[in-house]
Amino acid sequence: MIKCLIVEDEIAGQTILAKKLATFYPECSIEGVYDNKQDAFDHIRSKEVDLLFLDVQIKGGTGIEIVESFKEPDFETIFITAHKEYAMEALNNNASYYLLKPIHDREFKKGMDLVLERIKRKKIIPTIFVPHKNMQVPVNISHILYLKSDGAYAHIITKQEHYLSSKSLGHYEQLLAQSGFIRCHHSFLVNSKHVVQLEKGRSGTLILSNGDTIPISQRRLNDFMSLFQG
Structure with missing residues (x-):
């Protein structure tokens, strides 16, 4: 539908x-x-x-x-x-x-x-298969808002679902590098297409399309400022 x-x-x-x-x-x-x-x-x-x-x-x-x-x-x-x-x-x-x-x-x-x-x-958009609860779950890449590191695991957040993958954040950073995903913090990988606002402070904060806020590390802030001002 x-x-x-x-x-x-x-x-x-x-x-x-x-x-x-x-x-x-x-x-x-x-x-x-x-x-x-x-x-x-x-x-x-x-x-x-x-x-x-x-x-x-x-x-x-x-x-x-x-x-x-x-x-x-x-x-x-x-x-x-x-x-x-x-x-x-x-x-x-x-x-x-x-x-x-x-x-x-x-x-x-x-x-x-x-x-x-x-x-x-x-x-007709590529999907990734996420190892979740002993299953391989297909997830539409465009629906992913961000990923969050949890040790050797990664949380994958979409607007409607939350998956815990047994793969690391580094694995997904490489997998999604050509799909608009950016490492903004050692613990977060964000889908740039869902970023609606950047708030600059001592470091910075990204506001996503669902209202979630994601931190930007200090060392990455200038890169993000250039990206979203350009």
């Missing part, structure tokens, strides 16, 4: 989108419907979302501000607006597509077909 989220402050707009999805794309599951920025943001950072329908103007802010909160979103976004002048701004902020209100079936299906193809391509 394709996990969808609708963020639209008008009930009529919510209903129209839900009906179109049910009619034309039954493989899409609506995981939540929100009318405001904060509730939508909380859902996205704590749960997996494949496709986000975002009205530009919503309660508490804008849909664009939601997308801007994620450095490298792992979801596709279709912006919805009644104002054509917002279209270019939406496309400049990681929008996969935009729809003008009123939404016509032909344009809706054109956008959906394009976006669903991108989602399906992304889902």
Whole structure:
């Protein structure tokens, strides 16, 4: 199933989108419907979302501000607006597509077909097999937020699961080196795609897309500052 989220402050707009999805794309599951920025943001950072329908103007802010909160979103976004002048701004902020209100079936299906193809391509993502509780568990690399060392073991944290692997953090550092994972501390390996903020102090702290905070060692801080400012 394709996990969808609708963020639209008008009930009529919510209903129209839900009906179109049910009619034309039954493989899409609506995981939540929100009318405001904060509730939508909380859902996205704590749960997996494949496709986000975002009205530009919503309660508490804008849909664009939601997308801007994620450095490298792992979801596709279709912006919805009644104002054509917002279209270019939406496309400049990681929008996969935009729809003008009123939404016509032909344009809706054109956008959906394009976006669903991108989602399906992304889902063909390498997995790693994690030794966990006497089993080899497949874990989608893009879903991993960070890994934490525990002696000769490693904790693997995703938005929805927590695995304890019998492999070391060093093993995963080598395995995931080409997948955007960075050693920020002797005890932590983070997925850079889930970093939403860097707070600089004596050392530093990374804030991830689910709200977890990860320390940066002093000797690695300058490297991280250069990476995220660049």
